[in-house]
Amino acid sequence: MIQIQRLSKEFNNNLVLNELSLNVQTGQTCVIIGRSGCGKSVLLKHIVGLLRPDSGKVLVQGKEVASLKELELVALRAKISMVFQGGALFDSMDITKNVGFGLLEHTRMSQKEILERVEESLSLVGLGGIGNLMPSELSGGMKKRVALARAICIKPEIILYDEPTTGVDPISGDSINELIRSLHDKLQVTSLVVTHDMKSAYHIADKIAMMYKGKIILEGTPEQIRETTDPVVHQFINGLSKGPITEVVDTFK
Amino acid sequence: MFTLFFMDLGRKILSFMYFFGGLASLTAQTVYQTFKPPYKYGHIVEQCRKAGYDSLPIVSVVALFIGFIFALQFGYFMQRIGSEMYIASLVALAIVRELGPVVTALIVAGRVGAANPAELGSMQVTEQIDALETLATNPVKYLVVPRFVALSIMLPLLTLYANIIGILGSYLICVVKLGTTSSMYMNMTFSALFYKDLFTGLFKAWIFGMVIALVSCYEGFNVQGGAVGVGKATMRSVVFSFLMIIAADCFITALFYFIFP
Ligand SMILES: Nc1ncnc2c1ncn2[C@@H]1O[C@H](COP(=O)(O)OP(=O)(O)OP(=O)(O)O)[C@@H](O)[C@H]1O
Numbered sequence: 001m002i003q004i005q006r007l008s009k010e011f012n013n014n015l016v017l018n019e020l021s022l023n024v025q026t027g028q029t030c031v032i033i034g035r036s037g038c039g040k041s042v043l044l045k046h047i048v049g050l051l052r053p054d055s056g057k058v059l060v061q062g063k064e065v066a067s068l069k070e071l072e073l074v075a076l077r078a079k080i081s082m083v084f085q086g087g088a089l090f091d092s093m094d095i096t097k098n099v100g101f102g103l104l105e106h107t108r109m110s111q112k113e114i115l116e117r118v119e120e121s122l123s124l125v126g127l128g129g130i131g132n133l134m135p136s137e138l139s140g141g142m143k144k145r146v147a148l149a150r151a152i153c154i155k156p157e158i159i160l161y162d163e164p165t166t167g168v169d170p171i172s173g174d175s176i177n178e179l180i181r182s183l184h185d186k187l188q189v190t191s192l193v194v195t196h197d198m199k200s201a202y203h204i205a206d207k208i209a210m211m212y213k214g215k216i217i218l219e220g221t222p223e224q225i226r227e228t229t230d231p232v233v234h235q236f237i238n239g240l241s242k243g244p245i246t247e248v249v250d251t252f253k
Numbered sequence: 254m255f256t257l258f259f260m261d262l263g264r265k266i267l268s269f270m271y272f273f274g275g276l277a278s279l280t281a282q283t284v285y286q287t288f289k290p291p292y293k294y295g296h297i298v299e300q301c302r303k304a305g306y307d308s309l310p311i312v313s314v315v316a317l318f319i320g321f322i323f324a325l326q327f328g329y330f331m332q333r334i335g336s337e338m339y340i341a342s343l344v345a346l347a348i349v350r351e352l353g354p355v356v357t358a359l360i361v362a363g364r365v366g367a368a369n370p371a372e373l374g375s376m377q378v379t380e381q382i383d384a385l386e387t388l389a390t391n392p393v394k395y396l397v398v399p400r401f402v403a404l405s406i407m408l409p410l411l412t413l414y415a416n417i418i419g420i421l422g423s424y425l426i427c428v429v430k431l432g433t434t435s436s437m438y439m440n441m442t443f444s445a446l447f448y449k450d451l452f453t454g455l456f457k458a459w460i461f462g463m464v465i466a467l468v469s470c471y472e473g474f475n476v477q478g479g480a481v482g483v484g485k486a487t488m489r490s491v492v493f494s495f496l497m498i499i500a501a502d503c504f505i506t507a508l509f510y511f512i513f514p
């Protein structure tokens with residue numbers, strides 16, 4: 001379970017998160033939607049403790065992330081995976097080492113078991129047999145899927161996905177959605193997914209939360225979101241350039 | 254005009270203090286992580302190869318030429334006063350005490366001091382360092398410790414090697430060109446050198462190795478702003494390494510001068 005309580009974060013006088021609160025139950029898939037640059041990636045980085053809150057708290061499985069000791073944080077991170085927006089593959093290592101990194105560093109599993117697990121994770125994202133390529137030899141979408149394989153390889157209890165389907169072709173995108181669903185259905189993984197793709201949001205979400213101006217302005221089931229009367233959310237999910245959200249539209253004029 | 258100047262000066266001093274604060278904190282973390290198990294020998298060996306073994310060609314060439322140059326320069330004066338045989342002693346002392354460690358350190362600072370921030374900096378801007386952390390791996394332990402250990406081992410070894418090559422260069426000039434006999438040259442070299450001279454030289458090299466590793470990794474971790482930032486960090490790393498090597502050299506030389514007169 002992830003509890004975010006009145007979380008605020010500011011970068012050089014730019015208030016990105018403004019007393020944001022959100023709860024994700026264990027086993028739930030929560031999709032976060034919001035404008036580009038509204039602070040979705042920043043929010044995810046607070047959950048794994050890469051950024052420290054200016055005020056407010058993030059509790060993961062009941063523990064406050066920012067106040068954990070080194071060892072507790074390591075233990076927590078062994079249970080959380082994050083798929084970075086840009087993939088963040090280690091470009092000095094081949095794909096097998098990238099995907100198996102967590103297992104190689106932190107478990108006593110044998111080389112053979114690790115290789116099997118790596119191959120299994122890679123085939124789950126439709127990339128079996130590319131283990132000995134280097135990240136620089138892959139396309140952008142393939143890197144994204146390898147990053148996803150790296151995230152699921154350690155069998156985490158919580159996965160944070162930062163735009164897992166952006167830059168991926170529609171067919172692979174759909175299989176990523178299926179993968180997220182099946183992790184949810186079969187393994188009760190708690191997921192927090194950032195996406196701009198409304199179709200996939202409706203497909204995978206138990207709950208959708210819309211972020212706007214540093215807060216969650218609306219959360220609800222996919223049906224509730226689809227039928228919302230909130231003008232901001234309505235404009236966003238339908239992709240309209242006219243409506244209450246105007247900043248970018250103004251700058252384009 | 255003046256206020257602007259002082260504001261700028263103030264900002265420079267602040268950023269300088271910030272740099273040393275950050276460097277001190279990285280040093281503390283690195284030393285702590287170095288002694289904390291588990292130990293990753295594989296990464297250390299890899300870095301030893303990159304920093305030490307791969308530096309051998311350039312160190313050889315530079316040390317050899319320095320040997321040539323010093324023999325010729327000293328020869329110019331020593332021949333005038335008819336004391337060619339002391340060239341060997343002078344060159345040995347100059348190289349072992351000063352030139353060997355400093356020149357080797359400057360070469361390594363140019364190679365490794367530029368490679369580290371470029372590599373760590375691009376890892377930083379592509380979020381690979383964040384990814385390491387989320388995979389429950391301490392970036393200092395994983396990235397800085399192998400570089401730190403490798404450089405503090407390899408720089409003294411490289412220095413020792415440069416000393417030998419430098420003296421060899423001077424030997425060639427003296428024996429072939431200035432007519433010193435081979436045994437005479439050897440004699441004058443070994444009678445001039447004490448263990449103390451070798452020890453202070455290698456001690457300096459050890460300090461320089463740690464300085465280069467820490468400065469370059471610190472700059473790599475603190476890259477801001479994409480490719481331009483990586484370039485800036487690389488430049489800063491080389492410049493600060495040079496400065497700190499020279500400053501540390503002066504300090505250590507003075508220290509030893511007063512401790513072991
Ligand atoms: N390390 C940082 N330093 C300064 N500002 C930052 C930093 N990280 C993020 N920001 C700022 O925080 C804001 C939110 O960034 P974030 O990356 O979270 O956006 P996002 O919602 O993920 O957008 P996108 O959908 O395009 O990925 C941006 O205005 C960005 O400039």
Ligand SMILES: [Mg+2]
Pocket residue numbers: 040041042085162
């Ligand atoms: Mg983002």
